[in-house]
Amino acid sequence: MASKTLAAPFIRHVTTRGYAQAAPAVKRDLRVQSAVLPNKTFVAALDNGSPVTRVTIAFKAGSRFEPQGDLGLAHVLRSAAGLTTKNASSFIISRKLSQIGASVSASGDREFVYYTLETTQDNLQAALDLLNNIVSNQEFRPWELNDNVPRLKFDLAALPPQIRAVDLLHKAAYRRGLGNSLFIAPKRIGQVSSESMQHFAGQCLTPSRCAVTIIGDTQEKAALIAQNLQLPSGGDGKAEASTYYSGELRKEMGGDLAHVALAVQGAPAGSPQSLALSIAAKALGNGPVTKWGADNSPLSKAIGNIGPFAAAGFNVSYSDNGLFGVILSVPKDEANAAVKSVAKLLKGGLSADSIKAGKAQLKLQVLNEAESFSSYAESLAAQGLYTGSVKSPADIARDIDQISNNDVVQAVSNAAKNKISMGSAGNLAFVPYVDEL
Template sequence: MATNIAKKSLFRAIGTRGYAQLAPVSGTTNYDLKINTLPNKLVVVSAENESPIARVSIIFRAGARNETNDNLGASHVIRVAAGLSTRNCSQFAITRNIQQLGANLTATSDRETISYTLEGTRNAVEAALPFLTEVATQQVFKPWEVAELASRLRLELAIRPLQLRAVDLLHKAAFRTGLGNSLFVPKFQIGKMSSETLQHYVTSNFTSGRGAVVGLGLEPSKVQHLAQTLSLDTSDGINNTSPYKGGEIRSDKGGDFAFVAIAGEGASIKNTKEALAVSVLQKVLGGGPKIKWSALDNGLLNRSIAGSTIEGFASQGINANYSDTGLVGVLLAAPARSAGKLVEGAVKVLKGGNVTDADVSRGKNQLKAELLLEMESGRKAAQVIGNQAVLTGAALSPCELSACVDSVSTSDVRAALQKAGKKLTIASVGNLSNVPYADELK
């Protein structure tokens, strides 16, 4: 069985389990989405993106926010369990047939969703669709196979970088429960997650009212037929609220560096205008260098705090949009001895930074470029469109999203910054000897 550990976007923090990796082939970003909802409330989205690589995703609102104290880490275990034996196929049969067809099946998860994406040539994807259906909807979680996942889970916990831990703790401090649940299974749960627990989690959350099917590069009729043949419970499940609360978490790990995530309340993905304003704000704060091997970032944050130290440091804006709320702020990585001044400077920017028209114009251009470049990859497009569909019941094409960015004004971005600065959340990991506590920052 071929597996790999792939790097994914840090701030969305999506875990991945992949088989037979396939290089993405670009398609066009100018295409129309066909969206409809079946009688069982399953959302179906299809589009022709003119890519020789077709992709089909089955997505459920079953991410970490739906976990309780009794099943913490269930979404992580379910994602890692992708490709295990199902009701009608063995683990060997799934792996062998997908590889033989030259296709690729990937499971991803975040705080709100779990998705299964099949990609390959159009003929390969059509032939492999039965295995996608099996993996996504016909899990059985045989006890002896689940027990063998322990080493994989321990590995994924061990290789988490400190900046990822800082963002994970940021959610814990900001939301406490629900969206505050970690993307990773707690160490004390490894080896203790029973098949019955996993099956109950799937039965409760993998339902038609909480799902969506997205197909890019296939005929809409075939995507529609796949959606209609899925055997899913018709319940809507339970939607738990997770209001923003704010707070602070510190995890002193020692070492030479401190990683500090600072954020305030962002925007819900359901409010497109506000969500795009927050996305522009992220670019205004700093999106990292845009020239390969460069260390120059012309963002508001870097300009404001660069004089705080002569030592090198890294800063980047962060943004996460969920169905009911979000987070927007910055992530700092700095030598421990200079982290204090940098954190103080970052807090001042978030609480009262001066956003200019030039900043917003630069941020909008960067956001549009990122949207269009990333969406040229069908895998990224399927992920973004799928999240929109399953969380809002609708979706915008890349060009439609880009056009919406143009409508964002400087006042919208300033309002987003003002909202975020009202109540900040701070999470820090590493050597925290010089990192101030939240009540020491003004």
């Protein structure tokens, strides 16, 4: 029986307005505007008339840019957002943000680090001053880095085993660069120096590696935000290309479940092959689409009736590489047959009906994420840093429609020619090794 552990919620509670006043009209002609400033900073804006403004400042400062002798810097950088800067203490920053009802969060992936501000229109300028301070004037004082150690330990302790499996998958597939973990190693916690952080920030948080996006205001505002950032020059070098090697890493954690991530080499971001593989990932399956409903996806059929399990296809694309595969959580006793079945499916073909369903599900995801605007500013920043331009959700939906079944089959066939990589965590007593697949 398939579980919804890895599936996005389908049915949501709907609230109704209980006010007599009519809701404000929503702008119909919504187009994303973008430009590259003279200092090579990418800016983009979507003026949708929302009373809440979201601003994301992103940098090419993900874990792939960490020096091999000093891994974990990107995780510490994300965790240190909001600490004391040159102009304000952490207490002042948090107090002023709370007084104006704004919030700043830091997140990241293997390529980018995102600083995202959410605030109301009437408090935008005050919130932007604080965001600028958080991004531009970081000091990484040694005693504050020491005080931040419990937060890093909590981040590691709270990691779901599925995330651990995917992290191990990247390490097995790429070894270095994209293989660098998103998270600092336990033995490195408390060992990262202030000087290392200052050097990493000075190399990566620069105008030419920056994108500024805003939802709820104009492109001119985004350009003004970018121009006001006090960033050091330099650090324009590109990351070393990550080579796909294939391999396997396992982490025995005990328990009743085995969590396995299988993948083959995918395609870089912005390429038609990447979009085709994203369709294929949805076509493989993402769990039941109704609560307690049956899962008729190819993944579910391949695994069979083995008891409760969760399985979902995924496709991740980076600037120069990618991974296409499946994440699977199964009872430990059933792991051998289930993993072998998934590996066989990963190298097999997809039916026309499953590809049609995959296209519909991917379009829904793209349009739904843009509708919520919660992570849309980060998505625009990533597009800009990857390709130097942005596409609206409607444009992406049209691109999905233009991908033919043959394009998807060909992309999967090309990916399947590469060796399988595997990362696994949990009770691995019956999980086969990658050379047995």
